[in-house]
Amino acid sequence: MSLFIIVTNAVFIFGGEPLVNIIQGFYILENLKKYCDSHGISLFCGIITNGSLITSEIIDKLLYYNCTMVQITLDGTKDVHDARRPYKNGKGSFDDIICAIKLLSKVSNKLRTIIRINIDKTNTTEAVNLLRYLGNNGEGLTMCGIDFGIVRGSTSACSAYSGNCYIDYEIGDVLEYLWNEAEKQGFLMHTNPFQRWMYCGLYSDGQYTVTPDCNVYKCWEHAGMDEHRMGEIGDDGSLVNVSFALYDWMSKNPLEDKDCRECVYLPACGGGCGVVSYNETGTYHAKGCFKVKGVLEKQIQRFALEVANKAKK
Ligand code: SF4
Ligand code: SF4
Numbered sequence: 001m002s003l004f005i006i007v008t009n010a011v012f013i014f015g016g017e018p019l020v021n022i023i024q025g026f027y028i029l030e031n032l033k034k035y036c037d038s039h040g041i042s043l044f045c046g047i048i049t050n051g052s053l054i055t056s057e058i059i060d061k062l063l064y065y066n067c068t069m070v071q072i073t074l075d076g077t078k079d080v081h082d083a084r085r086p087y088k089n090g091k092g093s094f095d096d097i098i099c100a101i102k103l104l105s106k107v108s109n110k111l112r113t114i115i116r117i118n119i120d121k122t123n124t125t126e127a128v129n130l131l132r133y134l135g136n137n138g139e140g141l142t143m144c145g146i147d148f149g150i151v152r153g154s155t156s157a158c159s160a161y162s163g164n165c166y167i168d169y170e171i172g173d174v175l176e177y178l179w180n181e182a183e184k185q186g187f188l189m190h191t192n193p194f195q196r197w198m199y200c201g202l203y204s205d206g207q208y209t210v211t212p213d214c215n216v217y218k219c220w221e222h223a224g225m226d227e228h229r230m231g232e233i234g235d236d237g238s239l240v241n242v243s244f245a246l247y248d249w250m251s252k253n254p255l256e257d258k259d260c261r262e263c264v265y266l267p268a269c270g271g272g273c274g275v276v277s278y279n280e281t282g283t284y285h286a287k288g289c290f291k292v293k294g295v296l297e298k299q300i301q302r303f304a305l306e307v308a309n310k311a312k313k
Helices: 018-038 056-064 078-084 094-105 124-134 159-164 168-184 244-250 274-281 295-312
Strands: 003-007 010-014 044-049 067-073 112-119 145-150 207-210 215-217 231-233
Touching: 010 018, 018 044, 018 056, 056 067, 056 094, 067 094, 078 094, 094 112, 112 124, 112 168, 124 168, 145 168, 168 295
Parallel strands: 010 044, 044 067, 067 112, 112 145
Antiparallel strands: 003 010, 003 207, 207 215, 215 231
């Protein structure tokens, strides 16, 4: 199943694994392109994929649709990744994915490849091994961006795994360690402190997740869950049958929550993630602390150091 997230004039295709049925993905992109061309809109796209099915032909076609970002997840070096993500026949997928990243690196001036490494307590050391393999001590794929995802176990499906997940106040130290390791390997890390009135783009008017049956959600973590369905795409492309959930989501205001109102991280935080709030409290209107406490301090320290180093030159 492919899902789509629409960011005003950009579409990100993800899944499941979107390349399993990329014919469907290209069909949708073609139709959106025609619509955008006829309305004077520039269309951009991106794709989140496991990378195993990427070919030169697919890259060419993605470029045709103004693809600017490909995100590929790796779970570790070859042995670890292959043990965690084998093909149906048991064969590992690591080598194919590295070949795909090398193919993508040939067009890095037009298309940015982001390597996503999901982190929990079980694989942080392995993540460093992977950075060494990918970076200057190994394949030299430093034109790629690195994104560290923090695994969280707050949904009912993942709660059994929550003991392996970092808790909020540990995340800053872990990320700082990994940012430094990535930089040692030649990757350019963008860790400037953020300041945002909205915690996430999905609080803006223009970002939605759309499932293949044309149902509309805000966050992909809620896709397919009836209580979070915000509406559907009508025949003319507009959002119809809008439900209360959309108004409920969009009316989140951190100043109405006592914890957020009194929190030193506001306004830089924006009130947190609605998925975290809902999973923890059953409402979007509560604090949704995630990847802020302890992380913002590290970002500020790094930013200050960067400024001081520039001033010395
Ligand atoms: S979500 Fe958490 S970190 Fe963010 S402002 Fe609210 S209490 Fe503070
Ligand atoms: S999980 Fe939270 S922060 Fe991430 S996209 Fe969804 S709403 Fe935004």
